[in-house]
Amino acid sequence: AHLCLLKEYTGYRNLTIDVLTSAPKPGFNVEKFAENVTIHKVAVHKKNLHFWRKTEVIEWLLKAWPHYRRMVRKNNYDLVHAFFGFPTGWLCYRTANKLPYIISLRGSDVPGYNIRLGLDYKLMAGLFRRIWSSAAAVVANSKGLRQLAQKFMPDLDISIIPNGIDTEKFLPSEKQGLTKPIHALTVCRLISRKRLDLLISAVARARELGLNIQLNIAGEGNLMEPLKGLADELNVADSVIFLARVPAERMPQLYR
Template sequence: MKILMLNYEYPPIGGGAANACFYMLKELAKYPDVQVDLVTSSPSNQFETLEAGNKRIFRLNIHKKKLDHWTMPEISLWGVKAYEFALDLAGKEHYDLCHCWFGWPSGLIGYRLKGKMPYIVALRGSDVPGYNARLSNLDRFVLKPVSRIVWRNASKVIANSEGLKNLALKTLNCNIQVIHNGVDLEEFKPAEEDELRKRQYKLRLISTGRLIERKGYDSLIRALYQQPRFELTLIGDGDQKYELWKLARELDVQVKFLGRLDHRAIAVHLQAADVFVLASQGIESGISLLEAMACGLPVIVTDVGGTREL
């Protein structure tokens, strides 16, 4: 079986969808009869190709500026380049399926290639109309009409939570299957020894994810005010980093900003923490929460969407 996979996010670029894609490829690598070609974005200013086992990764140069933030020009440029590249691949290879991460622009590319192969759409969050308040005008005049066409013609539409599915149904009443995110239990697991969690005076809180507004990190930092026994470790990067650092300094609370880390390093820090906190308002299913639970951490979370389902 040959699969053409389209995702503008792939580590080190992006967040949850990038990580989910990474681990899906890792699992598919266990099946020698499955060949996967992934078309994604390059973190450098050049085209890159990686071949390993049964997968090929094509990284298109879109002059990416920030690994954790997307602009509409960047997404649009990737959409144009990815369509041209995928069209060329489809002319050379016989694919059985096109797996589109995000309804747009990947889903739109899948729709355009429908004559060559069936396609499925994996909804992730911001690609669903109504999810991101910043895109309200774009939702009404562009994303909703495009989404209806793309979803209606897809062989399967998949959401990663019931909350995201219900939001998508407001755009088009169609058959949407829910498949929650997974976690690699070989990588994320409780510490073998209790040395990492030796009892200390301070309670070590940890949270992982992009430092953006909807993640609620500002509320989390404010909650630490006048709580000297708590210290917070934030793993991730994003547009809110300086604002959050400034807030922590003004409130005189103990927050460590570790920036972007690879999966192994994240697992080590989770194993050493006491409590995982997720203050996100997003309705998608959070991979970071699953990773923390897999490491045996007690969790404090907001009662929303995919988090409630877990």
């Protein structure tokens, strides 16, 4: 989502964008994405590119704060856009008295989304409320995420901007109709929130009803092995294919 947004920004020459993000390689690196877009990367000792440990979040905050503060002092920014209410939203909150910011809620930054973070949500609830309420706007990427966020802050006005799609890359196949077997696809992180256990159980039920179906699961997560075990237990291991992480350039063809 962020990459597509940056590509869209490159077409607006009246915009100058600086991105402060993380990177697994050492040091602080600056890359020119386009004439009007510069990416500043703060090194973090990550073990898994698709999973953030708490120590990694703290490390990024400690390293990113001085860079963020320097960038704000040096440049005459009009607005800051924080992807995630935390940790990035915390940086913006620290400069809210002089620089307005927008928060994009993405998932695990919303209390109640990730069961693994239950205690963290309780401990940081006060800080989250201050960060959200100080923002010029708070935006969720789906109706469901907004509903969850409003359980946490019922009086907060939260807009919805869904994730976009590149319609030049993601085109439907010319061939229409159901194949045999029926090919189903889900693309997500393998976490409890996604309820892939129900999807695998549905495949088992479909098989019982005589449907020839194959479920392809693209993505990684801490439930990979338990979900494989469930497929074995339900005797549908041959009908549930775990593809793990699929490179972005292969995704359009996978969807087709």
